[in-house]
Amino acid sequence: MVEIITGALIGYRLVKDAKFVLSIAKYVKDYQGYDTKDNKEDDRAVRNWIMESINGLRTHAVNLMENGYRNDDDNLEREAKVMMDNLDLFKNEVNLASAREAKSVWNKVSDEDFDDLVEFDLKVVKGIDKVEKIMAELEIEVTSDGKNKTKLLGEAKSGITAARNHFIERMQFVGGFK
């Protein structure tokens, strides 16, 4: 009975992980879910994707800032600047995380820990993707002087903070590898 339950749990876990891996692979090319010879490859791929995505978000923020600057909208200018500052700090954390991989721990991590890492990766990737969509919509809203401008501004800011927090959690989780 115990074996059946354990088997079912393993099966459920495998299916869930496979689903997560597939979800991440939609964004991060060649993502294998830490199931290769060199597990750090996946970590680096995720971090590179995050950095490139942050560059994309920053471009949206600069566009918003430009809109505010050209139209004398000080509030929009300020809000865009706050977003840019948060994105710069986020990027700095991703860079620092890459410098922290001095500990050669990647070969000793258990499968369960890797599964949890996949979940963290998914949270970060989905969080960034969500912000990307919000910011694209916000840009259109600002250009067309729409009504949802303020709401979307708030959502974008909170989305950036949420994605950054997910990454910090991930970083702490990786830092805990021994």
Place this chain on the structure above:
Amino acid sequence: MAMEKWRENPDEELAKIFKRSELSTFWSTNISLVIEPGETLVWIRDGQIEETVTQTRLNNVAGGFRNWIASKNSGGKDIQMLIIDNKPFEIVIGADGYTKDDLEQTGIARLTLRLNHEQANRLTGMLKEKAVKATKGFFRKREVITGYETKLTRTDIEQMMAAEARAKVFGPVIKKFESTDFGSRQLVGKVETAAQIELRKTLELWGMSLENIYVEWDRNAYQSWKSEKAPSIWEEKARRESELAEVIHSEDISDIKADSSRERRKKNSELESEIRTRESEQDVGELSQLMKIKEQINQQKIERNKAEADSGIELEKVKAEAQVESSKYNLETYKDAQATESEKMLRMMEIMQGKKKKEEEE
């Protein structure tokens, strides 16, 4: 195992490209490359980023860096290794412009930038556009491209950004504010916004991002920056401007000279004719005046002659009168003298007579 740093001057060098030829000779000797935290090694094959690695990864590769290089160096046409310092770095550039009320404001701007290693291909692309040229040929000198830049330095970035920031950011932003607004929070914000927007293109072309910017409005700091760090482009521009100004000035001078000589000639001829007219007028005037004077002199002569003649008669009259008077006087004095003499004689006679009497009496 010898340890080798990838750059000689960490404060100055920010990125460096190693070509395949250098990798197969220098790097494949018994050397381990040290890449510090915050630095990234980018492996570029045929213009594509193949791998982004750090020192940790190199240590994990069996056989160390040497074997890793050897494993990477096979196949592919164009292989390059780019090492980037992706820590934030600061550059200092001059900020100057005229305010709305036409007062000059100067200072220095501190920009915090970062090279994005994920955009390393942009960096290599831009470095490839920086051709290193040399003059060749003895009789017929010509410029030839001897290679491409392999290093990106802080000074390069300063020089590149200074002129653009001056023209696109500081000048226009300063122009929007009154001199009394300097030091206000609004100005600080506007400078940052303008820098992010206006320098975006250049920054993105080079795979860089601007993380922070602020300006110290200090004239002395600006002057010292200008004398020590002002871009050579500015010097070149200033030289060209001065040359142009000199040419314009010399042209102006020659124009002025030509104009003035023409003017002078015209004036001279006008003056000469005027002088001639005046001289002839003066001559006529002088002649008529001379005639008048001559006439006057003649008149005066006549009058003088007449007067002289008159005065001669008068003189003769006076002389005659004086003669009459003197002869009168002489006569009177003669008479008086004769009387005195006769009186004297009489007295003498009387004395003589008295003497005779006395003798006779005796």
